[in-house]
Each structure stands twice: as structure tokens, then as C-alpha cells.
Amino acid sequence: xxxxxxxxxxxxxxxxxxxxxxxxxxxxxxxxxxxxxxxxxxxxxxxxxxxxxxxxxxxxxxxxxxxxxxxxxxxxxxxxxxxxxxxxxxxxxxxxxxxxxxxxxxxxxxxxxxxxxxxxxxxxxxxxxxxxxxxxxxxxxxxxxxxxxxxxxxxxxxxxxxxxxxxxxxxxxxxxxxxxxxxxxxxxxxxxxxxxxx
Numbered sequence: 001x002x003x004x005x006x007x008x009x010x011x012x013x014x015x016x017x018x019x020x021x022x023x024x025x026x027x028x029x030x031x032x033x034x035x036x037x038x039x040x041x042x043x044x045x046x047x048x049x050x051x052x053x054x055x056x057x058x059x060x061x062x063x064x065x066x067x068x069x070x071x072x073x074x075x076x077x078x079x080x081x082x083x084x085x086x087x088x089x090x091x092x093x094x095x096x097x098x099x100x101x102x103x104x105x106x107x108x109x110x111x112x113x114x115x116x117x118x119x120x121x122x123x124x125x126x127x128x129x130x131x132x133x134x135x136x137x138x139x140x141x142x143x144x145x146x147x148x149x150x151x152x153x154x155x156x157x158x159x160x161x162x163x164x165x166x167x168x169x170x171x172x173x174x175x176x177x178x179x180x181x182x183x184x185x186x187x188x189x190x191x192x193x194x195x196x197x198x
Contacts, residue, residue: 011135012062014123018138019055022048025116032109038101039094039172040152041109043087044145047179048113050082051120051141058138066193073190076137080183087176091169098165106168107156114149117142137186144178151175 026048033041054076061072121142127135151174155167 011127015055015058018120018123019052021116022051036101036105038106038168039090040168042090043083043172043175046086047083055138070190070193077183077187080179083179087172091172094169100159100163100165101168103156103160107153110149110152117145121146136189140182144182148175
């Protein structure tokens with residue numbers, strides 16, 4: 001059963017910090033992705049922007065009723081699909097020009113993203129059962145992104161040895177799958193909350 005202590009100022013502070021960190025690293029990763037032509041970094045940068053939006057929505061909705069928060073949770077599950085759709089577009093574009101990204105910058109940028117996402121997951125871990133689907137959405141995003149970042153680092157290492165575009169493409173597909181699964185989990189939690197409120 002989710003805890004409902006929405007007035008906890010430390011929860012609001014954690015969500016605000018996570019939103020800021022995600023927005024700042026979105027800018028960094030997006031520029032690098034375009035510079036080196038990386039599908040996985042592009043998908044991950046879109047995901048950082050999506051996480052920023054999710055956390056801003058959470059800050060706005062924390063004081064709302066259980067039913068209203070459940071509805072926002074359903075909206076968030078749809079937002080979680082945005083990076084997956086953006087990744088599909090980027091993968092399609094990459095198939096037409098399969099040039100491998102610069103391996104070193106791919107791995108270093110992935111390492112920076114991992115540091116940001118682990119920090120966010122750590123900040124949100126103690127709140128993942130507060131306010132149901134809302135904080136669950138934020139925690140799942142940070143957790144899944146950390147897994148994706150490890151894969152990006154690995155893709156950079158493999159790319160350095162193989163000079164192939166495939167490691168980057170495969171990780172991009174994996175990021176899309178992770179986001180689709182997070183969307184499913186958040187939708188399920190929000191639907192259960194909505195039923196409980198009814």
C-alpha cells in the first residue's frame with residue numbers, strides 16, 4: 001500500500017533536485033548525441049527531458065487528491081512512451097546511414113549520465129512508495145535510466161574495438177523497451193489507485 005505523506009518537504013525537495021539534474025544533463029547529452037551521431041545517447045537525452053517533465057508534473061500534483069493523482073499517473077505512463085517513440089525514429093534514421101559514433105565520447109557521456117541517474121535514484125528510493133504512481137514513475141525512470149547508461153558505456157567500449165554502428169543501435173532498442181515496460185508499470189499502479197479512490 002503506498003504511503004500518502006504528500007506534505008513531506010523532503011519529498012518535494014528531492015523531486016525538485018531530480019528535475020533540475022535531469023534538465024541540465026539533457027542539454028549536455030543532446031548536444032553530444034548530435035555531435036557524434038549516437039542513437040543511444042539521443043534516446044537517453046530525450047529520456048532526460050521526459051524525466052524533467054515527469055518530475056515537474058509530480059511537484060504540481062503532490063497536493064492533489066488520490067483520484068487526481070491516479071489520473072496524472074495514467075498521463076505519466078503515456079509520457080514514458082515518448083523516448084521509446086523517439087528512439088524508433090532515431091534507429092530508423094541510423095539504418096539509412098550506419099556510421100558508428102565516436103566511442104570515447106559515447107562512453108564518457110554515458111558515464112556522466114549514469115552518475116546523474118544513480119544520484120536521482122538514490123534521492124527518490126526512500127519515496128518510491130509515497131503518493132503511489134507519481135513517485136513510482138520518477139523512481140522507475142531513474143532506475144531504468146541507470147541500467148541504460150551502463151549499456152551505453154558498454155556500447156562505447158565495444159564500438160571502439162569493432163568500429164560498428166550496431167552496439168549503439170542495439171542499446172537504443174533496449175532503451176525503448178525499458179521505457180515501454182516502465183510505462184506499463186506506472187499505468188498498472190495508477191489504474192489500481194483510481195479503482196481504490198472510486
